[in-house]
Amino acid sequence: MAPRKFFVGGNWKCNGAGDDVKKIVTVLNDAEAPRAPSVKVVVSPPFVFLQQVKGLLRPDFAVAAQNCWVRKGDAFTGEISAEMLVNLQVPWVILGHSERRALLSDQMISLSGKFPRKIVHNLTFVADKVAYALSQGLKVIACIGETLEQREAGTTMEVVAAQTKAIAEKVSDWTNVMLAYESVWAIGTGKVASPAQAEEVHDGLRKWLNTNVTPAVAESIRIIYGGSVNGANCKELAAQPDLDGFLVGGASLKPEFVDIVKSATVKSSSA
Numbered sequence: 259m260a261p262r263k264f265f266v267g268g269n270w271k272c273n274g275a276g277d278d279v280k281k282i283v284t285v286l287n288d289a290e291a292p293r294a295p296s297v298k299v300v301v302s303p304p305f306v307f308l309q310q311v312k313g314l315l316r317p318d319f320a321v322a323a324q325n326c327w328v329r330k331g332d333a334f335t336g337e338i339s340a341e342m343l344v345n346l347q348v349p350w351v352i353l354g355h356s357e358r359r360a361l362l363s364d365q366m367i368s369l370s371g372k373f374p375r376k377i378v379h380n381l382t383f384v385a386d387k388v389a390y391a392l393s394q395g396l397k398v399i400a401c402i403g404e405t406l407e408q409r410e411a412g413t414t415m416e417v418v419a420a421q422t423k424a425i426a427e428k429v430s431d432w433t434n435v436m437l438a439y440e441s442v443w444a445i446g447t448g449k450v451a452s453p454a455q456a457e458e459v460h461d462g463l464r465k466w467l468n469t470n471v472t473p474a475v476a477e478s479i480r481i482i483y484g485g486s487v488n489g490a491n492c493k494e495l496a497a498q499p500d501l502d503g504f505l506v507g508g509a510s511l512k513p514e515f516v517d518i519v520k521s522a523t524v525k526s527s528s529a
């Protein structure tokens with residue numbers, strides 16, 4: 259089986275006002291980053307900048323949306339459908355980011371009837387989004403991860419397995435799915451998971467996929483890590499055998515994102 263290609267995603271979240279977009283893209287375009295085939299780089303600006311970033315960005319980097327609606331567009335004010343992203347030739351979408359799971363609509367809506375009415379478990383809602391986005395031809399970065407309380411209660415593996423199971427119940431072809439393990443307590447807090455903590459979960463996820471999906475999916479799927487990754491901690495994390503890249507928030511707005519991209523060379527040199 260071909261080695262898993264290192265992946266670095268930059269989640270700009272709700273940032274990019276004024277000249278920011280041009281400045282960030284200029285840094286990326288000028289960077290001497292390792293080229294394909296050693297790393298895939300995807301940046302995820304807010305929806306309104308997707309087209310602009312896509313137009314300005316170097317051709318070896320791609321863009322992702324930060325979310326999309328759970329099914330075909332209709333009377334859902336403020337939402338963006340998977341079809342629209344496909345029309346704009348946006349290849350990737352991040353789904354189930356913890357900020358959406360915890361703060362926004364991804365935990366409150368269900369699919370009953372024409373309009374969402376019933377409150378259902380957010381795992382199902384995110385899994386439905388993943389399945390729908392895939393059905394439209396998007397590639398999905400599906401985010402999973404435990405809260406601090408869940409980690410302290412010793413239920414990390416249980417939580418991420420349940421999140422992955424919800425997706426597995428809706429998805430049969432995993433070719434275009436990537437899992438982003440993002441320990442919620444590490445996102446935007448400056449508290450990064452130790453390489454051993456990250457590896458333990460990535461390894462556990464691969465074992466879960468091996469048993470519950472297929473050995474081939476367990477071997478081929480990329481599992482990336484997110485949570486306060488920066489230019490200083492990325493190399494040690496990248497060296498973990500089951501860690502296939504990063505989803506980066508805060509540092510993706512800064513020049514150090516380029517250093518994170520370059521951490522891919524840790525893998526190539528150990529291959």
Ligand code: PEP
Pocket residue numbers: 269271440444445446447448484485486487505506507508509
């Ligand atoms: C994220 O938003 O996915 C993330 C990991 O953020 P940060 O890198 O800022 O912790």
